[in-house]
Amino acid sequence: MLETFYRAYVEEKRDGEKLEKRVEALEKDIDNIKKKGESKGKLTTVIICENHQGYIRCDNDETIHIIQANYGRTEGGNICPHASIRDTNCYSTNAKGVVGTKCNGRRECNLESNNGIFGDPCIGTYKYMSVQFTCIPDSTNV
Template sequence: MNRVRGPQCPLVREASCASSPQRFLSFCLDSIGAERIRYTTEYTCEGRELNISCPENYQIHLVRANYGRLSIGICNDFGRLDWSVNCMSYKSFLIMQDRCAHKSSCGTHVSSSLFGDPCPGTLKYLEMQYHCVLGEYHLREAYLRIW
């Protein structure tokens, strides 16, 4: 478990993050008012399976999703530097919202056939930030301001 600062956990001074070579996970704590909110950012490389789940009686509430590439360091085993890092599929959020919102778990094969190919020739990944909430709880508007 590494301690990190910065863009992986915006508005958070410090967070714990765990990672593996092809799949990255970061757990971040944010506070808005008196509430402590735990959200998860998961990165799944193109061609791999995304599977996320929440504890029993909890549901997935999607905060943010992007299929493309915004960082050269994620899903880049060979250290390529010639890929676009301003690459976004604008329908990513709607697709993942449809597949995952208000469910206890969801999964999908991460590929351009699902999301489109916003940057041909660049290996892409799905970045998904979500929050597990109890029952029918709905996120407040203030929570959405973290992105």
């Protein structure tokens, strides 16, 4: 029984460390943008519920810069309400890379929020994609 508690503690600690690393990476991305003076606009967050599509865009002289993206669930029923919410500590490991590859450097970008693209990080939980981005000056127009 003690071994079971220890395993749960180790898993919880690992999850906490992963979350801390994600927060640190996000803060570093924001600092880098501020240092470069690239951010003309504000940080924008878009939520797209599971099995739905969304769209992000910048002005004509700007391009998208993805700051953070997650497919999973970190909030209760206040975001994308659904009867199947079992896990609110749910993070996709590949969302930022997938969204960044698709959208960074473009003026507009269509996004889909589903398990086929990101995998299923929390089976049995209705998920959503959260994307934080800013618009930066288009380097081809400088």
